[in-house]
Amino acid sequence: MEYEDKAGRPSRPPSPRQNVRKNLDFEPLSTTALILEDRPANLPAKPAEEAQKHRQQYEEMVVQAKKRELKEAQRRKKQLEERCKVEENIGNAVLTWNNEILPNWETMWCSRKVRDLWWQGIPPSVRGKVWSLAIGNELNITHELFDICLARAKERWRSLSSGGSDVESEDAGFSAADKEASLELIKLDISRTFPNLCIFQQGGPYHDMLHSILGAYTCYRPDVGYVQGMSFIAAVLILNLDTADAFIAFSNLLNKPCQMAFFRVDHGLMLTYFAAFEVFFEENLPKLFAHFKKNNLTPDIYLIDWIFTLYSKSLPLDLACRIWDVFCRDGEEFLFRTALGILKLFEDILTRMDFIHSAQFLTRLPEDLPADEVFAAIATVQMQSRNKKWAQVLAALQKDSREMEKGSPSLRH
Numbered sequence: 001m002e003y004e005d006k007a008g009r010p011s012r013p014p015s016p017r018q019n020v021r022k023n024l025d026f027e028p029l030s031t032t033a034l035i036l037e038d039r040p041a042n043l044p045a046k047p048a049e050e051a052q053k054h055r056q057q058y059e060e061m062v063v064q065a066k067k068r069e070l071k072e073a074q075r076r077k078k079q080l081e082e083r084c085k086v087e088e089n090i091g092n093a094v095l096t097w098n099n100e101i102l103p104n105w106e107t108m109w110c111s112r113k114v115r116d117l118w119w120q121g122i123p124p125s126v127r128g129k130v131w132s133l134a135i136g137n138e139l140n141i142t143h144e145l146f147d148i149c150l151a152r153a154k155e156r157w158r159s160l161s162s163g164g165s166d167v168e169s170e171d172a173g174f175s176a177a178d179k180e181a182s183l184e185l186i187k188l189d190i191s192r193t194f195p196n197l198c199i200f201q202q203g204g205p206y207h208d209m210l211h212s213i214l215g216a217y218t219c220y221r222p223d224v225g226y227v228q229g230m231s232f233i234a235a236v237l238i239l240n241l242d243t244a245d246a247f248i249a250f251s252n253l254l255n256k257p258c259q260m261a262f263f264r265v266d267h268g269l270m271l272t273y274f275a276a277f278e279v280f281f282e283e284n285l286p287k288l289f290a291h292f293k294k295n296n297l298t299p300d301i302y303l304i305d306w307i308f309t310l311y312s313k314s315l316p317l318d319l320a321c322r323i324w325d326v327f328c329r330d331g332e333e334f335l336f337r338t339a340l341g342i343l344k345l346f347e348d349i350l351t352r353m354d355f356i357h358s359a360q361f362l363t364r365l366p367e368d369l370p371a372d373e374v375f376a377a378i379a380t381v382q383m384q385s386r387n388k389k390w391a392q393v394l395a396a397l398q399k400d401s402r403e404m405e406k407g408s409p410s411l412r413h
Contacts, residue, residue, distance in 0.1 A: 089120075090123050093117060093120070093122075093123050094123045094125055094126060096117065097117070097122070097123065097126045097130065098126060101114055101117075102126065102129060102130075102133075105133055109133070109134070115329065118325060118326060118329045119326060119375070121321075121322045121325055121371075122325045124240070124321075127240050127321065127325070128240035128241040128245070130325075130328070131237070131240060131241070131249060131324070131325075131328050132241065132245055132248070132249055134328035134329060135249050135252050135253050135328060136252060137248055137252055138252060138255070139248075139251055139252050139255060141220075141247070141248045141251055141252070143244040143248075145220075146216055146243075146244045146247045146248070147244075149216035149217070149219040149220045149247075150212050150215065150216040150219075152216075152219040153212070153215030153216050153218065153219045154215070156215075156219070157215065182218055182225050182226045185226055185228065186211065186214045186215065186218075186226050186231070187211075189214075189226075189228055189230075189231040190207060190210050190211060190214070190231055192231075193210065193231045193232055193235045194232075194235055194317070197317075200231075200235055206235070206238055206239075209238050209243045209246075210231065210234055210235055210238055212243060212247075213234045213237075213238065213243065213246055213247045213250055214226055214230060214231060214234055216247055217230070217234075217247070217250065217251060217254075220251060221251070221254075224254070224260075224263055224264060227263045227265075227308075228308070229263075229305075229308035229309045229313070230254070230263070232309040232310075232312040232313045233250060233253065233254070233309060233310055233312065234246065234250050235312070236310070236312045236317075236320065236321065236324065237249050237250050237253075240321075256331070256332065257269075257332070258273065258307070258332035258335065259307075259332075261273065262304070262307055262308055263308075268401060268405075269398075270300075271401075272394065272397045272398050272401055273307075273336075273394070274298070274299040274300060274303065275397050276336070276390065276393050276394045276397055277299050277303065277336045277339065277340075278299060279385050279393050280336065280337075280340060280381075280382075280383060280385055280390070280393075281299075281340060281343070283382065283384075283385045284340050284344065284381050284382060285340065285343055285344060285347060287347070287351060288343060288347050288350055288351055291350070291351050292350075292358070295354060295355040295358065296355060297355055297358050297359060301359050301362070301363070302339075302359065302362035302363055303336075303339060305363060306335070306338075306339055307335055310323070310324060310327065310335065311323050311324075311335075311338065312324075314363075314365055315365060315369060315374075316367065316368070316369060316371075318371065319369055319371045319374060322371055322375070323338050333383055333389075333390040333391070336383075336390070337378060337381050337383050338374075338378055340378075340381045341374060341375075341377040341378030341379075341380075341381050342362075342365070342374065342377070344377045344380065344381065345373060345374060345377040346361070349361070350362075
């Protein structure tokens with residue numbers, strides 16, 4: 001009824017578009033309109049000076065916007081050029097590794113050219129092959145042995161899940177409760193391994209592979225069993241190698257003296273490693289070393305986590321892989337050199353922190369660490385003290401430790 005005219009004829013309601021247009025007749029639609037549009041008819045016109053001022057402001061805004069667009073375009077162009085350069089370098093490096101180095105590994109791996117290439121980072125497509133060759137297989141583990149260990153692990157899982165009490169002869173010294181606890185720890189740790197990637201969690205493409213390697217290792221080395229931190233090492237290897245080859249590299253890597261000392265929790269040897277680290281810490285960073293001493297910030301507080309996981313838990317994955325590259329080249333020494341490089345990179349920050357804040361910072365390093373900056377800091381670290389290299393310092397400290405134990409009955413117990 002409200003749309004019927006006085007003659008009684010129905011009238012069409014105004015369209016929504018007309019209403020909108022009517023409402024917007026005097027509304028400025030943009031910043032440009034605010035400056036350039038004339039005022040509505042029901043308001044006084046702009047003075048000529050104000051109109052000129054607004055026009056100048058608008059022109060300045062346009063100039064600034066064009067400058068920003070040009071700067072952004074230049075930034076994008078530079079990023080693209082850098083990306084293309086990186087990809088070209090990686091492509092050239094892949095050819096060098098595949099055509100020159102890998103076919104002649106025994107004669108070339110220790111050459112200056114290869115060492116320089118190694119420092120720059122191994123291309124992902126050949127990383128697994130290089131790691132396998134560098135880590136070696138002193139334990140002579142075969143794919144068949146991996147299959148046997150994996151079959152035993154699966155049988156153990158079935159037995160434990162069904163409440164069985166069968167104990168194999170080689171595991172006689174380990175209770176079913178211990179093995180079950182180890183099995184549960186593996187399950188728990190797998191779910192916490194690179195959670196942001198979501199590929200190792202239940203249902204992920206690499207979950208079963210990681211579970212297989214860790215389970216097989218507990219059967220291969222029941223004297224070591226599973227220790228927290230192993231899952232990160234196995235996960236990094238899985239990302240670069242097939243399952244059986246990853247197991248071979250994993251077992252040989254954990255058999256190295258430093259890793260075995262930490263994973264078997266050999267307190268005496270761990271303390272020797274920490275003492276050797278502090279020798280080079282004081283040599284390279286005397287100011288920070290004194291600050292840490294004053295605040296009782298000992299190496300075990302931050303080094304254990306770094307060494308246990310070979311930095312794969314503490315650093316961005318791409319950076320951790322580059323550290324693994326050189327670790328495979330230089331051995332355990334590079335793990336401690338990396339630690340000194342990280343401390344050097346943040347020396348100014350850490351010298352202003354107290355014990356609690358330093359410990360928190362070092363156990364939770366920034367997530368956006370640039371690899372080039374970290375490696376630049378590592379490159380400045382000198383692993384020589386009083387004309388003695390890492391291996392010599394460590395051997396001397398181990399000798400002193402053994403002599404002290406022999407001389408003191410209380411230390412033996």
